[in-house]
Amino acid sequence: MFRKITHVIYDMDGLLLDTEPFYTKVNQDIASRYGATFDWQLKSRTIGLRATDAAKILIQAMNLPITPDEYLQLRKHMLEGLFPQAEPMPGAVRLTLHLHRHGIPQAVASSSDRHHFELKTSRHKEWFGIFQCFVVGADPDVKHGKPAPDVFLVAAQRLSAEPSSCLVFEDAPAGVEAAHAAGMAAIAVPDSSIDHEAFQGTDQILRSLVEFDPVRWGLPAY
Helix, strand or coil, X not given: CCXXXXXXXXXXXXXXXXXXXXXXXXXXXXXXXXXXXCCHHHHHHHCCCCXXXXXXXXXXXXXXXXXXXXXXXXXXXXXXXXXXXXXXXXXXXXXXXXXXXXXXXXXXXXXXXXXXXXXXXCCCHHHHCCCCXXXXXXXXXCCCCCCCCHHHHHHHHHCCCCHHHEEEEECCHHHHHHHHHCCCEEEECCCCCCCHHHHCCCCXXXXXXXXXXXXXXXXXXX
């Protein structure tokens, strides 16, 4: 058994919605324009970060002759056509609806900006309507992006929850680090391409949300 949980907080990209392939494709396309290579080793350094923070890392790592703002503008137009196609990750709908039916408060805490958040969830309004709150990277109360704990602490505050009673689901090392910095338990559900060594210290690692056993965290059984 792990610690008893009363509130659950989720990252969105690559955790609830299968959007990470969109980012991979677009970043690879931009890199190829400049004769550079975007691979999973580089992606693992940026996954879960705010867009501006990720762009700075990518530009430096790939030695691109553009500014972060120029990179984000290139990326924006390409991504906006893809985001509305996002589908749920395996087990995401089942888990969140199960906890909703049992009255467990849930929140989404994402590094995504509000506009992109709306595009990604545009086909899933009914499903996302079960969450008590959403906190995005551009929220005025979120002063620092992941791996800082701000986004999770704001979510807990809006859920009226003690951080120690919150469980965070994340797919990114920076997100797990942020959850632990907030004093919360964290479960990593990483892409199979990310080395699990990057998640050392996390409370549990799952291959997908399908594997999650609520009872081990004091939550209602399926």
